[in-house]
Amino acid sequence: MTQGPSKRALGIDFGGTSVKLAVVNDLGEIEKRAVFSTAESAIPAAWLDAVEVACKEMGLERESVRDALVGIGVGAPGFVDYTAGHVHDLTNVRGWKDVQLRGLIEERFRIPAYIDNDVNAMAAGECAFGAGRDYSHAVFVTLGTGVGGGLLVDGRIFRGAHSMAGEIGHMSVQLDGVKSPQGIGGLEQYVGNRRLADKAKRAIKRGTKSLIVDLVDGDLNAISPKVIATAARKGDELALGVFDFAAKCLASAFASLIYLIQPQAIIVGGGVAQSGKVLFDPLQAHLKERLSPVFYERVEIKMAKLGNDAGVIGSASLAMR
């Protein structure tokens, strides 16, 4: 007989568009959900009110939160000091500069609160309940508009000297590569969503034949990694080439990080990771070419498991450790 859940936490996935909430139990299962619009909660006080309303929708009055839950975890999109529970700045949310969010939540709900950046929260979730649960040393990477990362060291999220570690998207893969405010040759400049779409678009404009053109009905601005993946699965050469290049860039950064910190596994999530085999097969091949066998044989590359729920489950897991 399997044991039932013994405790629950509220996970808040604070996104640029919407704020998703869920009551998650210690088996990693979502028991209740709610959501509100980020725009409706521009300032922290309004955000707290909206969280309170969402809790009510999930059957939790303000006074009962404390009895039903062990804590509240928040994953926020930006620069966050986990130790202080302090939000320095949220890239895509106005009005959130220097907010002592932990203090505000604890005052309102009289329950321990934990604030981390969104990718760290997702990494914590994958490691507690997803593809990383068997590892104590793992790296979590999200592939989307940008490339984010979270590190698990000795079973805990590793934050570095000033809470800013894990910026895999800014690791350099090219000595004289693309310049950005974060440096030169950063991984994100090669494998971000838009970069992949642009690469396909440019090749088509140069005259390369591709199934992609049909898939978007000739509207090249509609090209997305998802469309490219569909074409790749049907054997389209251009599409396969785009994924091979993305895989090579990822493998370069992964090889560097494996040589540096030697994790047991790298767990890859986010939209682009949904492409599946067309990304992961060339990724394994390039990685094999870029690592000595003693390192290659000792690391696993895995697809993330929690999908769109990684944010809420991960945020909740911050409060359940």
Added chain:
Amino acid sequence: MTQGPSKRALGIDFGGTSVKLAVVNDLGEIEKRAVFSTAESAIPAAWLDAVEVACKEMGLERESVRDALVGIGVGAPGFVDYTAGHVHDLTNVRGWKDVQLRGLIEERFRIPAYIDNDVNAMAAGECAFGAGRDYSHAVFVTLGTGVGGGLLVDGRIFRGAHSMAGEIGHMSVQLDGVKSPQGIGGLEQYVGNRRLADKAKRAIKRGTKSLIVDLVDGDLNAISPKVIATAARKGDELALGVFDFAAKCLASAFASLIYLIQPQAIIVGGGVAQSGKVLFDPLQAHLKERLSPVFYERVEIKMAKLGNDAGVIGSASLAMR
């Protein structure tokens, strides 16, 4: 009044040519030294005998080692499992495959022994007694024939999932770069001793004028990083160019590792680091260009302090923690 030393350990710097030994106190001072030739101690039993003889030279009979010292630390050049105290394989020393060195030392001297790879031992020494003593998150890099690395995380040497972390020399700085058994574009392929000398040599053979030619009396095979540094200090353009290129490659790998694990400091030692300003000035400049200000302002690049004694002091420090 400063406090005197309260304990001592034996540090053994096991090199490919010679084995250096020193009694080191807990202020990081060397009190006695000895040395024997690596060739004279091909097999572990002969090596242990030679250590015993060296101890006698330093006034320590086999029976008194236990009373005089808290432990013995060994830094060995190769693949070592620190936790098991086991030497898997030493790259440049024949006859050392699968040796349970900790067990052998503890049996002979009846005192705790600690075995680590040489770069980790040096990193431990710099962090305990050298340029890293103020940091709990630091990266130690040695620049020589190869490029080695050791990581300090939360005040302890970090070894990764299988005791092999810290291989900074194999981090990739170039997507389609130089191939080696360790991968593609590895840092060491660009900034190793011989690579720097070859770079200067090739330019001179192509007809570039340089002070270097005079410094080696026309013998291009005598070119070394030391000679190039001397020329650079006198303003020689070719020599300055060689160091600028090395600095750019180092800065690329350093930027990647800073984004990934955000140490407080990177401590650079080994022969090439002795070049001083001609290396460190362009290194700072390139690093500034390759990091966002919030990261650049939060990391220090320092020259190692222990020099040739880093090995014995570091090995001894393993036994004093």
